Amino acid sequence: MRGIYSLVSLSLLLGAWAGPVQKRWDFKAIRNPAYPLDVVDKLEESIMPKVEAWMVKRAGKTNNCTLENASVRREWSDLSVDERKEYIRAVLCLQSKPPKAPKNKAPGSLNRFDDFVATHMTMAGMLHSPTNLFAAHRYFIHVYEKALREECGYKGSQPYMNYDRYADDPVNSPLFDGSDSSMGGNGAKSDYPGVPQPFPRPYDKIPAAGGGGCVTEGPFKDMVVSLGPKSTIVRNVPANPRADGLGSNPRCLRRDVNKFSAAGARANYTYMTIMNNTDIDSFYNRYLGQPQLKGDPHPWGIHNAGHYIIGGDPGGDFYCSPGDPVFYFHHGMLDRVWWIWQMQDPEHRVNAVPGQAAMPMPGHGGGHGGMKTRAAAAAAAADVSELVVDLGWTAPPVKLMDLNEQLGGLGGELCYIYV
Numbered sequence: 001m002r003g004i005y006s007l008v009s010l011s012l013l014l015g016a017w018a019g020p021v022q023k024r025w026d027f028k029a030i031r032n033p034a035y036p037l038d039v040v041d042k043l044e045e046s047i048m049p050k051v052e053a054w055m056v057k058r059a060g061k062t063n064n065c066t067l068e069n070a071s072v073r074r075e076w077s078d079l080s081v082d083e084r085k086e087y088i089r090a091v092l093c094l095q096s097k098p099p100k101a102p103k104n105k106a107p108g109s110l111n112r113f114d115d116f117v118a119t120h121m122t123m124a125g126m127l128h129s130p131t132n133l134f135a136a137h138r139y140f141i142h143v144y145e146k147a148l149r150e151e152c153g154y155k156g157s158q159p160y161m162n163y164d165r166y167a168d169d170p171v172n173s174p175l176f177d178g179s180d181s182s183m184g185g186n187g188a189k190s191d192y193p194g195v196p197q198p199f200p201r202p203y204d205k206i207p208a209a210g211g212g213g214c215v216t217e218g219p220f221k222d223m224v225v226s227l228g229p230k231s232t233i234v235r236n237v238p239a240n241p242r243a244d245g246l247g248s249n250p251r252c253l254r255r256d257v258n259k260f261s262a263a264g265a266r267a268n269y270t271y272m273t274i275m276n277n278t279d280i281d282s283f284y285n286r287y288l289g290q291p292q293l294k295g296d297p298h299p300w301g302i303h304n305a306g307h308y309i310i311g312g313d314p315g316g317d318f319y320c321s322p323g324d325p326v327f328y329f330h331h332g333m334l335d336r337v338w339w340i341w342q343m344q345d346p347e348h349r350v351n352a353v354p355g356q357a358a359m360p361m362p363g364h365g366g367g368h369g370g371m372k373t374r375a376a377a378a379a380a381a382a383d384v385s386e387l388v389v390d391l392g393w394t395a396p397p398v399k400l401m402d403l404n405e406q407l408g409g410l411g412g413e414l415c416y417i418y419v
């Protein structure tokens, strides 16, 4: 499967389109022929004329971001083996750099990678309110990518995980096969009861898939997980010495690479989430699996389904989930889905913020409904132009509304596309 790549110039593919400008954005995309384009990939290609027209419309009033110099976030299997190893090197580098989080607040943050986990834990309410979920995670991934580049010399972009590619057999995929160009293998066998989900039986849990123990193969087999747990889904994770989970609690990385969860994140679910929901609240709700669709055999919503493809500890922990490096691949995919949704009708969608009709987020392992209900009430009352996304010690605070434009937000600092 590896080694044979077809070189496709996307500008050639796009050349057939009659666009409003002469000069076309131009980059080389290498696609892995083992994975034919799925319905969402095709949908993404189909938005490019709209993206181009939108950029032309916005030109002048903004900044230095153009399609020519936007960076390109690619799917993991579309990267060459060397590119994957270079990304892994950068993550391991971040895990070896001294932390910047204040020692009194997060003594369990042992390195720069952990700083992001500690941020996600302490800012969980802000990161997961309906108004903030999309934009705050966009910023979170951006500043992580920036740290990989600026602190660890990474020249590429944050890769994403197209769930559909791996849904049949995730354990043997280039992402999880345990090779030195994967993001590590599955966890060892471990008994745990599956992941509770707020749906009636028989959908009240995502079944366990046979892993859940320590990752024993691949580049992250020796990774030390320190922060948390705070809301773990697996058994026998030692308690953190601090009630807030921010103390040091060194242990192994655990995962249950889960095809039952992946079944809820297949391309038909992603496609339907994007195409059947024209207003931002319906899109937000469907992304979270709400309300349950009649007769749906995999009702988790792509957000939860994507999280529990990894599961385990800390990946399955609502607060500590960025402690599994694959978190950024999952939220990259979600960011891509938001972008494709926005670009269906950029005029009306780019600055749409979830709020009035956003439903409570179904628990990550259950139990967060109360927080979400309060957050939803606050969201409905919020003046979005005043909202600030503050990631504490990982990045300067920014206006929420400056994060909506993937191509040009933050005065041009956000400038990337997905392929």
Ligand SMILES: *[C@@H]1O[C@H](CO)[C@@H](O)[C@H](O)[C@H]1NC(C)=O
Residues within 6 Å of the ligand: 064, 065, 066, 068, 069
């Ligand atoms: C981005 O591309 C435009 C051409 O489209 C160019 O004029 C500009 O200098 C580039 N900006 C940077 C920072 O590379």
Ligand SMILES: *[C@@H]1O[C@H](CO)[C@@H](O)[C@H](O)[C@H]1NC(C)=O
Residues within 6 Å of the ligand: 266, 268, 269, 272, 296, 297
């Ligand atoms: C997606 O496809 C699967 C079969 O592969 C089917 O069971 C499921 O109902 C479909 N879901 C949606 C939302 O279309």
Ligand SMILES: *[C@@H]1O[C@H](CO)[C@@H](O)[C@H](O)[C@H]1NC(C)=O
Residues within 6 Å of the ligand: 272, 276, 293
């Ligand atoms: C999505 O929309 C299509 C076309 O209108 C419809 O056939 C399909 O049933 C809808 N799917 C869901 C899950 O609502």
Ligand SMILES: *[C@@H]1O[C@H](CO)[C@@H](O)[C@H](O)[C@H]1NC(C)=O
Residues within 6 Å of the ligand: 064, 065, 066, 069, 070, 411, 412, 413, 415
């Ligand atoms: C545009 O300018 C911003 C802010 O100075 C910078 O961070 C970003 O890298 C630039 N973007 C491009 C595409 O050159």
